[in-house]
Amino acid sequence: MPSLTLPECGRYIPPPETKEDLEFADLTIIDLSKAHTPEGRAELYPQLRDALRTHGFVYAINHGYTQAQRDRIFDIAGVPFADVSPDEKKIYTADVEKVGYYAGYKARQFWKVDTDNQILDQIEHYAINMNVTKRPHPLALRPFLPELDAFASHNHFNILHPILRLIALSLGLPAETLVDKHDFDRTGETSVRFMKYYRRSKDEEEKSKNVWLKGHTDIGSITILWSQPIGGLQILAPDGRWKWVRHIDNSLVINTGDMMNFFTGGYYKPTIHRVVQPPEDQRNYDRLGVYYFAMPDNDCTAAALVLSASALMRILRPARRGGREGRRRMAGPDLKKGVEHNVEEEVVEGIVVKHYN
Template identity: 85%
Template structure:
């Protein structure tokens, strides 16, 4: 019988909002609750198309996750960064350039952002294949795999698929064209990526 309690993990405390005067991309907001009807999709696809052409990114809202669920995922997402020792992280680091995909850890300062001045990136990430059991994970993360699987599936069906339908409409393709190419059973190295 499955457990009724969730494994415990620390609370993720987000960093304070920056006080720096930075240039921010004004991302379009896509309300995915409107993607459930043909009329809603007809309204959304030009917005999505224009946003992707302008910035390449959108901010999706009303995707079906509650604030409590988002908080829990942020808590879990911090586990591979905060609770895995550096030596164990090395065990789960993949050389993406050699193997052709990102899985496991990517340490900070791996990529050169500016070769002239030798500026290195400051992003650490942990990528989990959509099929969460496909690869091994650090011991401390394993109790959370059922929740990560549910999160990955939710993103696939409730965020990715509606967005793919909108992209197909913007390309004047049948709505299911891209969804059929991103069937969960056919995905190769699609992943959930936690970044810090």
């Protein structure tokens, strides 16, 4: 009989929520418990459609994890950063430029946050493939693999798939249209990712104008962020201003990425977002994040699924491979100054991808 005692690890003690008067984005809250019945889906998909078309981001509640389960995942999220030596981290660091995807660690100072001032990022990643045994892990993390396997499955089947069904219904398509393109056994680089944003020096903050991760869109189809209290995430609102994303305890923040843009022929465009220095009353804390980055199946083509006039499922044009575009984006951008002010550009598979300073 398996042990009922969970392996021990350090506790993640979140700081109090900010008391600062910030301009928050007015995001819709979706109740995922309603997504399990036809009647509930019929109620939810217009809400989700309007929210994604307006802001590109949405909150989700009642996703099936209790507060205690959510807290336990954040405890585990600290293990690869706090309990693994620098030498062992090097063994499990992804050669992103060679393989084209994140697997294991992304070390700090990998990305350029400010090209002019040569400011590099202070963000450490640990990425775990949705098939948690696909690649080896540091010794300290191995006792937690059964819990991480359950967490990956929960994100995929109980959160991602219901969201994909709602998006398909919002397009007048059969509910399983997008689910079929995100099969658990065929999806290549969908991953659970832990991210730790380390505090930076005053000089770095001044030179980068307090930007920790410059404005960008996500490369996958759907991103699931487990909300945490330290502020920093901002979205570029429809009025052209950066607005903060508010923390709601045990909620999710969900957004679409570039692949969903391809699938829907531009109907669901990804929203530009960034991470900045936390509010002043939270600046003495490092920022820990838990994410599920969903990519379509490796053999899936990123062609548009619908004709807007008739909402019929159809392939409109020869497709770019979804995995190929993603691998190029993850391999590290070759950025050049764009035509727009404070915008850098790279060309990926013939597509101009913008990075916003």
